[in-house]
Amino acid sequence: MKEKLSKENLIALLSTKGEEKQRLFERAALVKKQHVGNKVYLRGLIELSNRCQKDCYYCGIRHSNHTLHRYMLSHDETMKTVMKAYEKGYGSVTIQSGEWNSPEFIARIDRIVRETKQATNGAVGITLSCGEQCKETYRRWFESGADRYLLRVETSSEALYRKLHPNNSFHTYLQRVKALEALGETGYQVGTGVMIGLPFQTIEQLADDLLFMQQIDIDMCGMGPYIEHPNTPLYAHRDKLLPLEERLHLSWKMVALLRILMNDINIAATTALEAIDGNAREKAIAVGANVVMPNITPSSYRPGYLLYENKPLPAANDNGEGELTSLERRLYDMDHVIAYFQQGNSARYEKRIQSMTSTRQ
Ligand code: SF4
Secondary structure, three states: OEOOOOHHHHHHHHOOOHHHHHHHHHHHHHHHHHHOOOEEEEEEEEEEEOOOOOOOOOOOOOOOOOOOOOOEOOHHHHHHHHHHHHHHOOOEEEEEEOOOOOHHHHHHHHHHHHHHHHHOOOOOEEEEEOOOOOHHHHHHHHHHOOOEEEOOOEOOOHHHHHHHOOOOOOOOHHHHHHHHHHHHHHOOEEEEOEEEOOOOOOHHHHHHHHHHHHHOOOOEEEEEEOOOOOOOHHHHHHHHOOOHHHHHHHHHHHHHHHHHHEOOOEEEEOHHHHHHOOOHHHHHHHOOOOEEOOEOOOHHHHHHHOOOOOOOOOOOOOOOHHHHHHHHHHHHHOOOEEOOOOOOOOHHHHHHHHHHHHHHO
16 A cells, blocks of 8 residues: 655655654554554675675775775675574565676575575575676576565655766666566566665655656665765765764664655564664664664674765674674563564565455456
């Protein structure tokens, strides 16, 4: 189901403060309770490789950042991480990587997808987040068993997109939107998302972002505050940024409004929230999110995947178990539960599949 809110309504709601903002959060919490309940689904995030052929101006692992040591998890390391997640009760994993289109990379992802499905008897859901690829690649990975694909549009404003990317045929807004369309046509549960609080970004553009997600009818969303990284061109514009606290509050409002607009999709409480405030993820869950993506990448690789400043890193020997226990406790205090061993497909997607099946009968 979709609720209609005009752009003017959204702009007004994104600008709310104090009691009015509180009322927005309460409304979103109620919509969430009625439509997706109090379960929180796990996506174990595996940062497969920080090699990227692109040069987005905001991203810490962009191709031109030569201060980075580039890595790629071996196939065995990846599968061990997947199996550990499966044993701990993760119903899904997310394989995320910088963008790479080589035949070796495509075959590597394909193998991970197939072996994950085989080794878990189909029990573990797979979300891919490996950037723009051609239709054939999307199809190949889908036919091998990938369930979902997350490709963030980052902003629905073409003018702002141009400010965030190099001006060449490799980084176009149109290409990004076409890739999202191709994912939907292939049959994936499609996710996108935006950065909130970018330099040059306006409240009007954020309202448009919400309407864009509603219009392309996404199944899931991962969005969070923009956090600057010193080794990126966009860092030069940090004087134009809102204070971190304001970016955080704006992010919560975006989550709440998206839940009201699209009440049955999956919305992730992203890690970028936590970089600003240790409890920000839980607050996002309270106002509409229903998915968390604990980072399960082997800890020695994680310093290589710093997309932005202050990204939370684990202690040297942390295997993520502590994080899950403490998350479980904090969610319990909010009357939420972790849905262990459940893939947690988007309810919107499930309804679509059901209606397609009943039309055929
Ligand atoms: S945002 Fe994605 S595509 Fe752009 S440089 Fe970073 S990893 Fe590469």
